[in-house]
Amino acid sequence: MVKLRSLILALCRWADRATAVLCGTACAVLVASVLAIVVLRFGFDTGFIKLQNLAGYAFAVLMILSLPYCLARGGHVRVEVISERLPAAYIRVADTAALLFLMVPVFGLMIWAYWPDLLYSWSIREGAIETGGLGGVYLVKTALPLAGGLMILQGLGAVLSPEARET
Template structure:
């Protein structure tokens, strides 16, 4: 394994743990909101914002995790009939001509909005809501950069020969 693929694997492991944590936070937080509202008659805007922030971060950070686990949605309906060499060729082509340009353009497109959000330290639109919405918005370009990193690592790994056991 190259340094790139090893580093990408470590980053994937960290991202996956973050996603698992966020999923647990969403579950526990939503249960607390339901119990507080319907048992005790209490609303808790901050907790609802924390759940919404966690969900937004989970959705975008789940993209690179799904890519590495090969769990993402594929458009090519004939993939099941393709040989391994053909699958690798399609994956390489998709990485170079679709994944890298699309996620690179997404970073370029959202960067001004992220910079503005940071400059005003954007917070929840709800009265009494949580601060830090700018941190949640930052997960989009981070996830895009992780997609590019994992795509390049997969591209490089596709040229490595499998080790004989």
């Protein structure tokens, strides 16, 4: 049991590092593409639809992958009006129950419900909506179930972490 717990925690740490790299890359691509769009539009009176699509794709990936990144650092939102008056042990039990009985089923359902659409998108190699746009929409759509899986993994990591047992 201890070996499985440490394996899951190691997987969570590795997934968190990979998510951080993906978020950082998406952020850099977003900043660079928006800067290029502004310079090209206002400096040279020209534009590229593919560059605008790239900015949109980078933003989508950054936003969806920021959720598991935030969860891994305990940055989730909570209403502190009630919980600040409760004992730490109660909050830990409530967090564990919420992670296991609410978050895991919701994100599991999200993956399950979205899977057929994702498979179809991959089968047709879904491209851009606009004429002349950047292809690869199916790659961006893959970020949604990936983020759902990462949320489940980070939630399990939060429940199994050594810090969780100290409170």
